[in-house]
Amino acid sequence: MEKERAYGTGMWAWLxxxxxxxxxxxxxxxxxxxxxxxxxxxxFLFVPTxxxxxxxxxxxxxxxxxxxxxxxxxFGIKERAQKILFWVLMLIGVLVIILSYRSRFGG
Ligand code: HEM
Numbered sequence: 374m375e376k377e378r379a380y381g382t383g384m385w386a387w388l389x390x391x392x393x394x395x396x397x398x399x400x401x402x403x404x405x406x407x408x409x410x411x412x413x414x415x416x417f418l419f420v421p422t423x424x425x426x427x428x429x430x431x432x433x434x435x436x437x438x439x440x441x442x443x444x445x446x447x448f449g450i451k452e453r454a455q456k457i458l459f460w461v462l463m464l465i466g467v468l469v470i471i472l473s474y475r476s477r478f479g480g
Pocket of ligand 1: 393437
């Protein structure tokens, strides 16, 4: 039987999904408030600035890509393959964030 590790890649992947998932829910509520003209300290997130765009990319892209990796767990992929997939997807995520940001705001 394989040794279980408490602080491996899987734990960081899980934590990433939790934190980004939680912040996306908060973002969603703040967005609904903004749409209805309610002022919150987060209104700056919904004007088309580079910062707002970057924050949303930073939350949504890793969550969506890691979410895809979580789907693959149901197909019984091996631990090593899970780890490789995680880092490959995160690398793709970094590229997606940079390219999306540059195509929107240049630089
Ligand atoms: C492409 C879009 C998305 C995909 C593929 C996706 C995928 C997933 C998956 C597979 C999980 C389960 C993680 C696990 O069981 O370990 C998850 C968790 C979660 N997602 Fe998403 N998600 C997406 C978008 C969103 C959005 C837009 C929100 C919020 C508005 C959100 C909020 C959450 C929350 C709160 C959790 C629970 C985290 C936890 O308890 O660990 N997700 N997501």
